[in-house]
Every structure is written in C-alpha cells, then in structure tokens.
Amino acid sequence: MDLLRFITCGSVDDGKSTLIGRLLYDSKSILADQLEAVEKASKSRDNGEVDLALLTDGLRSEREQGITIDVAYRYFQTTARKFIIVDAPGHIQYTRNMVTGASNCQLAIVLIDARHGVVEQTRRHSLIASMLGIQHVVVAVNKMDLVGFSEDVFSNICIRYAELAQKLAIPHITYIPLSALNGDNVVDRSAHMPWYEGTTLLHYLETITIQQDENLLHGRMPVQLVIRPQTAELPDYRGYAGKVTCGSFRVGEAVTVLPSGETSTVSRIERGEKDVPEAGIDESVILHLADNIDVSRGDLIVPSASQPIVSQDVEAMLCWMDSKAFSVGNKYVLQVGTARTRCSVRDIPYQLNIETYEQIEGIDTLKINDLARVTLRTAQPIAFDPYTQNRANGGAILIDETSNVTVGALMLAN
Amino acid sequence: MDYLDQLESEAIHIMREVAGQFERPALLFSGGKDSITLVHLARKAFRPGKFPFPLVHIDTGHNFQEALDFRDWLANSLGERLIVRYVEDTIKAKKLKEPTGRNATRNGLQTFTLLETIEEFEFDACIGGARRDEEKARAKERVFSVRDEFGSWDPKRQRPELWNLYNGRVHKGENVRVFPISNWTELDVWNYIRRENIALPSLYFAHDRELLLRDGKLMATAGNVIQPEADDERVTRKVRFRTVGDISCTAASESEAESLDDVIAEIQATRISERGETRMDDQLSEAAMEDRKKGGYF
Numbered sequence: 001m002d003l004l005r006f007i008t009c010g011s012v013d014d015g016k017s018t019l020i021g022r023l024l025y026d027s028k029s030i031l032a033d034q035l036e037a038v039e040k041a042s043k044s045r046d047n048g049e050v051d052l053a054l055l056t057d058g059l060r061s062e063r064e065q066g067i068t069i070d071v072a073y074r075y076f077q078t079t080a081r082k083f084i085i086v087d088a089p090g091h092i093q094y095t096r097n098m099v100t101g102a103s104n105c106q107l108a109i110v111l112i113d114a115r116h117g118v119v120e121q122t123r124r125h126s127l128i129a130s131m132l133g134i135q136h137v138v139v140a141v142n143k144m145d146l147v148g149f150s151e152d153v154f155s156n157i158c159i160r161y162a163e164l165a166q167k168l169a170i171p172h173i174t175y176i177p178l179s180a181l182n183g184d185n186v187v188d189r190s191a192h193m194p195w196y197e198g199t200t201l202l203h204y205l206e207t208i209t210i211q212q213d214e215n216l217l218h219g220r221m222p223v224q225l226v227i228r229p230q231t232a233e234l235p236d237y238r239g240y241a242g243k244v245t246c247g248s249f250r251v252g253e254a255v256t257v258l259p260s261g262e263t264s265t266v267s268r269i270e271r272g273e274k275d276v277p278e279a280g281i282d283e284s285v286i287l288h289l290a291d292n293i294d295v296s297r298g299d300l301i302v303p304s305a306s307q308p309i310v311s312q313d314v315e316a317m318l319c320w321m322d323s324k325a326f327s328v329g330n331k332y333v334l335q336v337g338t339a340r341t342r343c344s345v346r347d348i349p350y351q352l353n354i355e356t357y358e359q360i361e362g363i364d365t366l367k368i369n370d371l372a373r374v375t376l377r378t379a380q381p382i383a384f385d386p387y388t389q390n391r392a393n394g395g396a397i398l399i400d401e402t403s404n405v406t407v408g409a410l411m412l413a414n
Numbered sequence: 415m416d417y418l419d420q421l422e423s424e425a426i427h428i429m430r431e432v433a434g435q436f437e438r439p440a441l442l443f444s445g446g447k448d449s450i451t452l453v454h455l456a457r458k459a460f461r462p463g464k465f466p467f468p469l470v471h472i473d474t475g476h477n478f479q480e481a482l483d484f485r486d487w488l489a490n491s492l493g494e495r496l497i498v499r500y501v502e503d504t505i506k507a508k509k510l511k512e513p514t515g516r517n518a519t520r521n522g523l524q525t526f527t528l529l530e531t532i533e534e535f536e537f538d539a540c541i542g543g544a545r546r547d548e549e550k551a552r553a554k555e556r557v558f559s560v561r562d563e564f565g566s567w568d569p570k571r572q573r574p575e576l577w578n579l580y581n582g583r584v585h586k587g588e589n590v591r592v593f594p595i596s597n598w599t600e601l602d603v604w605n606y607i608r609r610e611n612i613a614l615p616s617l618y619f620a621h622d623r624e625l626l627l628r629d630g631k632l633m634a635t636a637g638n639v640i641q642p643e644a645d646d647e648r649v650t651r652k653v654r655f656r657t658v659g660d661i662s663c664t665a666a667s668e669s670e671a672e673s674l675d676d677v678i679a680e681i682q683a684t685r686i687s688e689r690g691e692t693r694m695d696d697q698l699s700e701a702a703m704e705d706r707k708k709g710g711y712f
Contacts, residue, residue, distance in 0.1 A: 075547045
C-alpha cells in the first residue's frame, strides 16, 4: 500500500475543517470516543448539530476563535491507500503555515465556496501550491447545496479557475462539485447532481497516480553523519549515512562529493544492517566509497555523470516567515540538505503580489508572509538543483543567526 | 515504496539529524511499544556503530515489573547505556506534594524529574515516541519541537518546518523534543512490529490477571499502586494492555489476543481510540494534553 500526502487549502468559512471531518467520518476513521468528545464540545457551544470541524481544530484558541492557526496532521486509511492530510490555515496572516504544510505534499485540495466562486484567497492558495511544486490540484467547489446544486454555477467557477491557472505551473487540475456538510460527492456519490459524471473526492484520492518522476532524476544523497565504530572487529569501517532524496545509487557507480569535487566509486551499500546492490529514492542507507577521501556531514554525494549546480551566487523565490523584516544586506544561515553556510542578501529583483500575481519592482524590504524573488551570496559554495526540476534538492531554509528561528523558505532557481 | 518503508526511512532520517545536529542527545525510553520501536529504528540508523545517545527512563515508581525487566533486558542485549531517574527521588528532594485521592497519578510529577534529568546531563535534544494521531494537540506539534528552559511548548511560536530540513539550532538552556514517529498511527506501529518481528513485553498480549473494576475501567492491582475502594470490584479477567505506562493511569482491555496477528485484528476492529480507552489522564478536560505540554510534558 502506498502513501499520499495532501494539503487542504481554504478557511473555516469554506468548510475545510468540515470537509476533513467528513472524509474521516465517512471513511470510518473517526472512533466512537473521538466523536463523543466532539458531540460534547458541540453542545457546549450551543450550535446543536455535531460540528465535524471540531475534529480538526486542536488548540484551545483555535476552538475559541473558530479558526485554524497552525498546520495539523490527520491520518486515515482505506483499503486502497494510506493518507496524511495536512490541514493548513487559510487566512493571509498564516501564509507561512500553508507554505510549511505544502512543502511535503504531492496534492492540494483548493476549496471554493460555490456562493462566492474564485476569490482572493483562491488565487493565493493556488499560487502557493504552484510555487511549492505541487503537481496535482483538486478544485473542490463546496456548499453546492446552497446554490441549488446548479451545474451552471459549477461550470462558471471551473472556467474562472482555469483562467487563473494559466499563469501558474500546475499540470493536473481536477474539478469536483460537493457539499461537505451533507456528504455529497465526498465519499458517496451525490443524488443531487446527476449532471456530474466525474468521481467522488475520496475515489479520486484513492486512484490518482502520483507520478514517480523523482525516480528518474539523478541521484542525490546529503551526508547526515559518518559512521565509524572504531572497534576491534571494525577498525577501518567508515560509512556515510544519509537518505537518498532523489534518484538512486548502485554499487560500482562513479560518484562525486560536493562541494569539494573529490571523486570515488560506491563500494558497498547497507540498508537496515543488510547489504544491498542499490539504494533507491527515499531510502535511508549507508554508502561506502572505494577511496579514502574527505567526506563529512553537509556534503552531497552525486553520480559523477550528473552533477547539480555548485555556486556561491543563488537566485530563488522566497517566502518570508519572520516578523523581523528581510532586507538587502542582511545576513542569515542558509540550509540546503544537510549543508549550512552563511549568506547575505544581495538584491530583491521583485516582490510577487500574491493575489494578482503582479511583479512589483523597486522593493528592498520584505515583511512576514511576503513572496519575492531574491538573490543571495553564500560564504561557501552550495550544491543544489533548480526547485522546479527537483523539489528534494532545490528547497532551502534561512535561519536567523541570533534567534535560531527558521525565517524563510527558499525555492532555488538558476 | 510501501508506506511502512517510507515511515521507517523518514524516522531513521530524523534520528540521524539528531545525531548530526546535537551534542548531547538522549532517547527517552519508557518500555512501551512506541519507544521500543524507536530503539529498533535507532539500530537501523546507527549500526554497526553505537547509538549516539543513552536510553533515559523516567521511572514514576509505578511501572509494571514486566516493563522494567524488559527495559533492562533490551538495554543489556544491545550493549547500550541506560540512565534511570526516579520520580520518587524528586518528590523527596523537592518535597513535592503527591496527588492523592481517587485516580491520583504521578504522571504530572514526571515532568519535574524529566526537566531535572535534562539539566543534570545537559541534554540538548530528547527523542520521544509521541505520535500525532494520539491526540489533537500532538497533531499540531513539529517533529523538532523547541522547548524553552522550562520545557514549555508554545504552540503559537512553532518554527516553520519545511521539506525534510530540520532546524535544531537552540540557545543554551533550551532543548528540542524530537518525534521521529510523528507520522505513524497506532496501527502502523503494530504492523511495523509484526513485520520486523520486534519483541515486546508480555503485557501487550492477552493474559489472565487480577484487576479492580472501577468506573467501568479495569485497573491493575500490581505493586499496590491503586488502593482498592469500597465501590471497586476485584475481578480476574483475560486482558491485555493497549498502552503500557504508569500503572495508576493505564487501564487494561479485555482481550483474547495472544499473538501479534490477533492484536492487530483487534485494533483494526476497535471503535475506540488508544488514549480514550486506556489513559485516564487525558480525560480531565478538552485541552488536557495541550496544557501539560505547555508545562513541559512530552
């Protein structure tokens, strides 16, 4: 059985939490005592009906305010697939939380309230999904019950969304009309929309093929640590532990260690205390090299035949996540893979208006939740791939040296 | 790739990040199935090397003897260092007031001993077996969860955590709680234990046991931790423990499941969550876990 991680974008007003509650409830992933707790909470809020949204809003202040503040993770499983739902807040001040949530997802559900159609936040959520490299978007047109299950309303929203998507880079878009509150087209087919011939949301999630394009990419393994037992039995053992973030490595393959550029050959691969001939994508392994060269944490092992960019000059899309401003001249720690180096901000070529997608030039400072193109100069060369070609080796974070907090998400370009 | 392989590899990656980013990490070991799974994952992450951290157990003094014996056997057979610190010692040294009365538990006092132990050894990272599916406050916690010098979790000030890039940089006095099996569910843990043939304490499998029936829950009589009251009925039932924690707040479930296959079948069929069935400490209020985490609890 495989695993699908998807993010739901929308605010409470769109019925996002209700939709997740519905998916969990109708797929029988909610247990009796959890439902009982929600029933209890629903009663204490005098709204009578069982509020499925309360299943997902975990923090006290979220329940008090009826909004989702931080990313929450939900788990459910059907006979077809195992799912991780990344439940991200929709308000503009939580853009950074949505970026956090989207970074590990293969699919995004963008909720649209059928009464309101494509609105500003639809544009924002879609932009973030696109920027974060999500290949599959489901446009879930919710609250169809409140527009009389009208096919025209649905078709118009689809047309409007397709227009905005032309400016984005999302290859696969699917439209589903539904009512999360009543369960129409979520798990069970709706009797109210005979004109809709597509699948239900759950069926779509269960059957969609997530392209394993990453498998075809070139091998990349950031070195996490060097394992050297130095015992009487293993005096010379020296293995490089890490996770293959994309592609694969085979015993006998010629490899280069970056940023130093030293070369060797893979002499042995271990996985879970066993020798294997090949290390595939997402596998945590130990690589051994034939030659005694200098390799340590922060290095990237790649096939000599297909090397990434190695540079001190970096251009990237940035989502700024800190309340302290990001300005030209500021210095940060940049982390890509397991490598960390200091960097300084050279320039902000443009800021992106997250609702109109317009590029605003002449900006020298960014505030929290801003998206912008930036150029940086690093103290040490870093080895990376363009994010649009390789999510695993093209994402980086900025860390504030004084607060130690993660303050920016970078999608590396050039 | 099978989902169990993905979860396993993710957990190994997280543990190796701890080894790579921290100077004095520790693995908090309770003797329960989740921390036993962590130990198994640590073998896969670091063998043939030694673990880059000791196993640390905060003993409430209210543990099942079977779990303690298993803990000692496991540390011994692995040849890894085990550090045990006792809540009893903290109570005496700090003259702490123990909760009394019906359903009293030392679970809250565990936090004091944990924070003392972190200070004593200057641990900068503590690996724990918490899962996001356990409870709704946990569902919001990062894999690398930064705690201030009081061990407090501030849900509104969590660091962004992107891709598989973990930021473990902290100031002196702060430390990070790390949860490698954040994305595992109870069923995932059991399926993994079966697949990997991981040994568990016998408490997890159905056996005949003398218990107290209190408020519909079956409480263990072991170690005289729970004092019988007039309304309690002494019964003998065939039970297993779905979680193995402090005796005072861990209830048994009636069960015929003597093997891993039986246990997994039972969990798949159940309609009650793990914590709802067995843990008394989370039922105090809607935000019980959130409050305890803010106070430094795991």
